[in-house]
Amino acid sequence: MTAGRRALAFAWRSLVRQPARATLGILGVAAVGALLFDMLLLSEGLVISMRGLLDRLDYDVRVTATDALPGTGPTIDGATGVAAAAAALPSVRSVTTLRIADAAFERGGLSTRGSLQGLGGTSTRRPWTLLRGQDVGGAGELVINEAGARQLGLGPGSSVTVRASCSDQREAAPPVAFRVAGVVAFPFDSPELVTAATTANSLAEACAGLGAEAADFLLVASKGDPTATVADIAALPFALRAFTNEQVIGRLEEGGFTYFRQISAVLTTVTVSFALLLITVLLTVSVNQRLGEIAALRALGFTRARASADIFAESALIVGLGGLLSLPLGVLLAEGLDRILKRMPGIPEQLHFFVFEPQALAVHGALLAATAVLAALYPMWIVARLPIAATLRNEVIS
Template identity: 35%
Template sequence: MRVTLAAATLRRHPARTALAVLGIAVAAALLLDMVMLATGMRESFRSLLLTRGYQLRVSPKGTLPFDSEATIDGATAIVGALRANPDIVAVSPGLGATLGLPSQRIPSVFSLGLESNVQGDYALDAGHDMPVDDTLGGGVPVPVVVNRAFLVRTGRALGDTLTVAAGIDAQLRTAARARVVRLTGEGRFFYVPGETPVMALPLTVVRSLLGPAYRDRMSVAMAESRRADSAGVEAVRAWIATTQPRVTAISTETAIRQVEERLSYFRQLAFVLGAISLGIGFLLVATLVTLSVNERRGEIAVLRAIGTQKDGVLRQVFLEGFFLSTAGIVAGLVLGLVTAQWLNGILRDFPGLPAAFDFFLWSPEAAWKSLALLLVSGTLAGLVPAWRAASIPIVRALREDAVG
């Protein structure tokens, strides 16, 4: 009975009810998007770092991986020591450099020297992977993996050969060292912006191209702990810090904290806008229910006069707020998911961001908790008008209704 009366009351003014539901839907969508923004960056970055299971990054002392052009000397000994530790499952060394592309549409390409059997920087989407090291000899093209942006920018296709060079003299148009490579694979690079052309070569090839000064250097090494829990990873990190004083070992948790410090503005913005959306939903429901109660003072007085108890009136008005909030939240859920996908597409196009990074990420627990909070807030918004409705003086309300 109460449900029927509450629904009939809302249908009495369809335009007003529809506008209120739309307003609550916008508030719910804003709240959902802000929750997805606040939790999405953290979880997306965590997922990005753990794509291949590596929980630790070893970088030059005092720097973040690829935060500068600094490299680590004595890489062979460091990697060997890490691989000898029984608590470490795998180690992936890498050396980043910019190599020239003579006679190509783009003058240079960001290149990664990797060991293909342990690399954690890309996933092969098409073609064949590169070899672990330069076992083919200087006269045979070296198989390499490139991303889609490289193929588009250079106009090349898998199977083509080209020359990469280092130590280029711009005036004499000569290169100190060069190698012919064959594009054998297309990869999706996790940590490189999608619009940036990138090439992966065997680590030994990149070292030989860069010259004797780089014969035993690396930019970063990724390590996978045998124990995946925080305590196990931290134990390995502490061991690296103790035994390898020339490098900095960064765990996934530490990297996430450092990134959150840099992106704290987004989290603060999400918190403020989320609080505003809760307030908007509360005020919309409170305003509409109050208008409804004021218009029906005589009707409510009649119900009280024929024996309806206060708690019956209270429940009916509460149901109106509940129905409004529920309808708005359901519509807001759909609207929020659509706008989050749209906004995520815009933000992912910002230059310098990894191709696999997402700003908005669906988190069921956080999303349902936030929407449930909005539902409770909207339902409680009818508390004051419901109490006023239940406390209407019967005789005076009937007289005013008759005179009106």
């Protein structure tokens, strides 16, 4: 048996001899470790989740009129011409124009507000997943998400009246009747937000021709090199801004996404410090209670290194077992915390704050290992400097 294994076996016996304190120590590390694991998942969770959503759409470049994020800035005028010019670029596979208008949806006595998207351009692909019915075909048809279908009792073949608000003037256009072709899932759907989509021409009709040639942004699929596509689009004579998915993520990271990363960093620091302090105290008190026993072992021939290794092994066992237990606990806790945060309005249903990635697991393990080492340093120092004869004498006369 190697020295390391002997130290581990000895430390294990020490823990088993005092099951209550060992169990509580391990459970404490498990609770702290679960929180630490969750904070590590939170630090990159939104970014990973958003990247997944953007990549899932199969478009790798977004084009806007200004530096504002897609959907938050001014519209692109003459979108049809811009889309045609972009589609003609050798690096571009397809282009979809997307215009988003606020809308009121009415059916019978039911009414709800939401958004109506109008899609144009050269692409036949749709940025949604068909759940029931058919995709948008001809004029006067739309697809609607589950929230809209549920709130208005709609299904494929139903009729719905739409009052679109298509300009900054907030003037409601005349009501237009649409036929529901199908029920779909949009990637950025939130549970209560009603979203519908139709063709760009049908939306223009719903808007009574207002801003018929405008688009909020363009979705572009490159032929494999989005960076080259961005450069090609920037060279077009339209003064547009093009962003790859990574650049969009970068912009989001500069904004509100950083809040959770900062919170995660603060809580990770607090959690690790908390664990370090408490394990150090546990081990130190434990060592102080066993000074006589340790001195006796030293007198029997245990070297300083061996006695110190026992303390380190004890720390490693408490942190290791607690750390292992913290992973399933952390997953359960992350699900609960994710549910809490997703109650925020406008958060897409498929976006998650806590997303697993192997790197988080590696950092979790490294931080706990560092905690085990640092927490053991002081008690190991006590053991290494223990005067054998004086300690045994004190033990006898006390």
